[in-house]
Amino acid sequence: MHADLLSALPQNGRLTLGPGAWLLAGFASKRADELVAEVHRIAEAAPFRFMTTRGGHTMSVAMTNCGDVGWVTDRAGYRYAATDPLSGLHWPAMPPLFRELAKQAAAAGGFPDFSPDACLINRYAPGARMSLHQDRDERDLDAPIVSVSLGLPAAFLFGGQRRSDRPRRVLLRSGDVGVWGGPSRLAFHGIGPLPPGSDPLCGPYRFNLTFRTAL
Ligand code: MD6
Numbered sequence: 001m002h003a004d005l006l007s008a009l010p011q012n013g014r015l016t017l018g019p020g021a022w023l024l025a026g027f028a029s030k031r032a033d034e035l036v037a038e039v040h041r042i043a044e045a046a047p048f049r050f051m052t053t054r055g056g057h058t059m060s061v062a063m064t065n066c067g068d069v070g071w072v073t074d075r076a077g078y079r080y081a082a083t084d085p086l087s088g089l090h091w092p093a094m095p096p097l098f099r100e101l102a103k104q105a106a107a108a109g110g111f112p113d114f115s116p117d118a119c120l121i122n123r124y125a126p127g128a129r130m131s132l133h134q135d136r137d138e139r140d141l142d143a144p145i146v147s148v149s150l151g152l153p154a155a156f157l158f159g160g161q162r163r164s165d166r167p168r169r170v171l172l173r174s175g176d177v178g179v180w181g182g183p184s185r186l187a188f189h190g191i192g193p194l195p196p197g198s199d200p201l202c203g204p205y206r207f208n209l210t211f212r213t214a215l
C-alpha cells in the first residue's frame with residue numbers, strides 16, 4: 001500500500017473529505033455479508049459487464065445496477081436508463097436493505113431526506129481503476145451520493161472542483177461509507193489501481209455501491 005494513504009482512521013470514526021463530504025468508517029460493516037449476498041443476487045439477473053465509453057474505451061471496472069434506473073455508458077455516452085441494455089428488462093429492484101442503509105448513512109452525514117432511485121454497482125479486480133471524474137449525470141445535484149465499499153481495500157482519490165487540482169488519497173476499506181454532497185458534490189474523484197489480495201467476503205474483488213437520486 002502507498003505510504004501517503006490516510007489509514008489511521010479509527011473504526012467507526014468519521015473523516016471530513018471536504019465541505020459536505022464525509023467518510024463514515026465501518027458504517028456498513030455489520031451488514032456487509034448481507035450486502036454482498038444481495039450483490040450476487042442482483043448479478044444473477046443483471047450480470048456484471050464491461051461498458052464502453054463514448055470514446056470507445058472499455059472500462060476496467062465491471063458494472064451492473066439496481067433500482068428504478070441504472071447508469072450506463074456506450075458509444076452514445078453516459079446516461080441513466082430504466083432497462084438493462086443486455087436484456088431489455090428493468091434493472092433488479094433496489095433491496096430494502098440497500099435503501100435503508102443509504103438513508104441512514106445520508107442522515108448521519110447531514111442529509112436527512114435522501115431517497116435514492118439508482119444504485120450503480122462497481123466490481124474491481126486487481127488492476128482495475130477509475131480515472132478522475134465528476135458525477136454530473138444526475139438531474140438533482142442538491143441530493144448527495146452515498147458510496148459503500150465492500151471487499152478489498154482501494155485508494156480513493158479526492159480532488160477539487162478542477163481536474164488539475166491535486167487529489168488526496170484515502171484508503172477505503174470494506175464497510176466504509178462515503179456521503180458526499182453540498183459544495184463537494186461536483187468534486188473530481190477516482191479510484192487507484194486495485195492491489196491484488198484476498199478478502200474473506202469478496203475474494204479477489206472490491207465492490208462499490210453508489211446510491212444516487214438520478215431522476
Ligand atoms: C468507487 N466511486 O468507489 C467509485 N462517486 O468505486 C465513485 O465514483 C463515487 O465513491 C461519487 C461519490 C462517491 C463515490
Ligand code: FE
Pocket residue numbers: 133134135189
Ligand atoms: Fe463517481
